[in-house]
Amino acid sequence: MKTVQYKCPNCGGELKFNAEKQLFSCEYCLSDFTEEQVKQIFKKNEETDLSEKNADKAVKDFEEHTNLYTCPSCGAEIMAEETTSATFCYYCHNPVILSGRLSREYKPGRVIPFKVTREAAVDSFKRWCKSKWFIPKDFKSKRQLEKITGVYVPFWIADCKTNAGLNAVGKQIRSWTAGDYKYTETREFAVSRRADIKVKGVPADGASKIPDELMEAIEPFDYKESREFSMSYLSGFIANKYDVDKGKVFPRVRQRVNDACVSVLNESIGNYSIMVGKNVHIDILSTDWQYMLLPVWFMTYKYGDKMYSFAVNAQNGKTDGIPPLSYPRLLSFCGIIAAASAALFGIIGGLL
Amino acid sequence: MIKKLSLAAAVLISILTFSLNVSARGSYLCELYDYADELYEDEIENIERRLEKTSEKTGLNLCVVVNNSIEGGEYTYQDYADVFYEENFGINTDGICLFIRFDPNYVHFSTSGKAQDYYNSHTDSIIDGMVSDLRSHDIEGAVDNMCDDLEHYYKTDKMKWLIFGFAGLIIGIGIGIAVLFIVRSRYRKYAASGTVRYIDKSQTNFTESSDVFIRQYTSKVRISSDSSSSGGGSSHTSSGGGSHGGGGRSF
Numbered sequence: 001m002k003t004v005q006y007k008c009p010n011c012g013g014e015l016k017f018n019a020e021k022q023l024f025s026c027e028y029c030l031s032d033f034t035e036e037q038v039k040q041i042f043k044k045n046e047e048t049d050l051s052e053k054n055a056d057k058a059v060k061d062f063e064e065h066t067n068l069y070t071c072p073s074c075g076a077e078i079m080a081e082e083t084t085s086a087t088f089c090y091y092c093h094n095p096v097i098l099s100g101r102l103s104r105e106y107k108p109g110r111v112i113p114f115k116v117t118r119e120a121a122v123d124s125f126k127r128w129c130k131s132k133w134f135i136p137k138d139f140k141s142k143r144q145l146e147k148i149t150g151v152y153v154p155f156w157i158a159d160c161k162t163n164a165g166l167n168a169v170g171k172q173i174r175s176w177t178a179g180d181y182k183y184t185e186t187r188e189f190a191v192s193r194r195a196d197i198k199v200k201g202v203p204a205d206g207a208s209k210i211p212d213e214l215m216e217a218i219e220p221f222d223y224k225e226s227r228e229f230s231m232s233y234l235s236g237f238i239a240n241k242y243d244v245d246k247g248k249v250f251p252r253v254r255q256r257v258n259d260a261c262v263s264v265l266n267e268s269i270g271n272y273s274i275m276v277g278k279n280v281h282i283d284i285l286s287t288d289w290q291y292m293l294l295p296v297w298f299m300t301y302k303y304g305d306k307m308y309s310f311a312v313n314a315q316n317g318k319t320d321g322i323p324p325l326s327y328p329r330l331l332s333f334c335g336i337i338a339a340a341s342a343a344l345f346g347i348i349g350g351l352l
Numbered sequence: 353m354i355k356k357l358s359l360a361a362a363v364l365i366s367i368l369t370f371s372l373n374v375s376a377r378g379s380y381l382c383e384l385y386d387y388a389d390e391l392y393e394d395e396i397e398n399i400e401r402r403l404e405k406t407s408e409k410t411g412l413n414l415c416v417v418v419n420n421s422i423e424g425g426e427y428t429y430q431d432y433a434d435v436f437y438e439e440n441f442g443i444n445t446d447g448i449c450l451f452i453r454f455d456p457n458y459v460h461f462s463t464s465g466k467a468q469d470y471y472n473s474h475t476d477s478i479i480d481g482m483v484s485d486l487r488s489h490d491i492e493g494a495v496d497n498m499c500d501d502l503e504h505y506y507k508t509d510k511m512k513w514l515i516f517g518f519a520g521l522i523i524g525i526g527i528g529i530a531v532l533f534i535v536r537s538r539y540r541k542y543a544a545s546g547t548v549r550y551i552d553k554s555q556t557n558f559t560e561s562s563d564v565f566i567r568q569y570t571s572k573v574r575i576s577s578d579s580s581s582s583g584g585g586s587s588h589t590s591s592g593g594g595s596h597g598g599g600g601r602s603f
């Protein structure tokens with residue numbers, strides 16, 4: 001997949017965001033530009049949205065210069081700057097078609113730029129594959145490695161204010177032996193906890209095509225490195241348009257907030273052997289949302305009828321995925337174990 | 353020591369001077385020695401044929417010796433049979449020597465090499481099968497019964513390989529299935545993600561934290577204990593240095 005966005009003022013070549021240098025680079029004349037320089041150079045085409053004064057202009061710019069591409073095969077929707085050339089779907093690898101512009105509601109608030117290079121992502125994938133014995137040979141092929149794509153994944157970031165409470169009976173149990181008897185002493189306490197807890201920056205991806213558990217597995221992202229969204233960050237990458245809104249991701253966020261609150265409450269309780277009759281209630285009082293694009297190196301692989309996904313956190317390099325399982329390889333291995341066991345027991349039987 | 357040397361010499365002389373028949377087929381040998389002159393020609397032929405047949409089936413050296421001139425007790429007969437075997441077939445080779453003596457009546461079943469594994473635990477049963485025939489001086493009948501038993505227990509022992517191999521195969525298949533399920537479950541899960549990292553500790557305030565004592569109680573249970581044990585069997589070394597098993601008794 002290739003995207004063309006900004007032309008180098010020196011040679012007219014393509015400018016791409018270089019994750020390693022954190023600069024915009026020209027592959028032809030090797031010129032480098034900072035974000036500020038790029039913004040100045042392309043002031044006429046793209047107004048900076050860093051200041052609140054220009055916010056409306058930034059939204060307008062987004063609406064006018066962002067194209068939406070749809071994959072007719074899998075239905076994935078991809079955002080790209082208007083000068084983007086023909087692209088392929090990052091999910092099913094089929095050609096995508098231009099399907100229109102994007103409205104202002106899809107403009108992200110912030111973005112974390114790519115830090116991990118494509119080469120580093122490929123290396124991570126190769127390392128990850130090393131410990132997987134039963135993957136199909138083709139999964140590690142060069143052709144497959146070419147499918148690793150840099151994708152900005154749309155995330156809803158939630159800050160939740162909560163009030164959490166816990167009531168239970170805590171039991172302290174101690175045992176000792178005297179003569180022919182074992183004695184057990186139990187002391188019971190009424191345990192009560194109540195706390196105001198702030199759970200901050202809970203991410204939930206807004207792309208239905210990308211597995212939620214996979215995105216959770218490559219967390220965390222450091223939001224301190226996030227920047228105001230600018231079209232320039234899309235240079236060299238594609239972005240997935242969100243198709244799951246705040247309302248739909250909220251149940252997932254609530255579950256994660258509940259888990260976090262329960263762990264805070266549990267940590268505050270010590271010195272009990274067991275807790276019985278535990279009653280926990282968590283009220284989310286308010287939630288602040290941010291719509292952010294987070295950088296991910298993403299790859300899919302179709303094996304049988306199932307699609308397998310692999311992802312690298314392009315900020316910190318954390319890797320995860322579900323590898324396809326080659327049953328012929330696994331069954332051969334199990335067959336060898338069975339034969340070895342039969343031979344071993346046969347020999348033992350003969351020696352007895 | 354002198355006794356042992358004289359016993360070995362007696363065995364050697366017996367073998368050199370009075371060998372009724374030695375038949376060899378494949379890697380095993382069959383021998384029959386009738387120093388007591390208890391057998392007729394037709395009986396000798398029948399016993400030879402039967403020993404060859406059993407030897408062929410089991411792959412063991414077989415030797416039957418009838419000698420009424422050996423004096424001594426149970427241990428002398430045992431050593432005679434062990435050394436007789438070693439002199440004929442070599443130390444620790446696979447085979448059996450059956451020693452029979454009349455007036456007083458005594459039978460010893462000596463095993464060597466693999467024959468120890470096959471028959472040591474069945475010695476009593478094999479001798480039981482021969483005793484009634486020996487009491488009526490029917491050596492052919494006794495040898496016939498012994499050969500039946502040797503073939504039967506050899507088959508049972510061979511079955512042990514098969515049974516253990518089959519059990520191993522079942523266990524191996526079980527391990528294979530377990531591996532299959534473990535691998536499959538591992539290839540289905542993403543790494544677990546924590547949520548604790550999202551707690552803002554600077555904005556977490558406990559408004560209530562109490563532990564109020566309710567009650568206390570104590571229970572007691574009587575302690576009981578059990579124990580059990582079990583044991584195993586043995587083999588011996590002949591004066592010739594070979595390892596032998598088996599056993600013998602008067603009849």
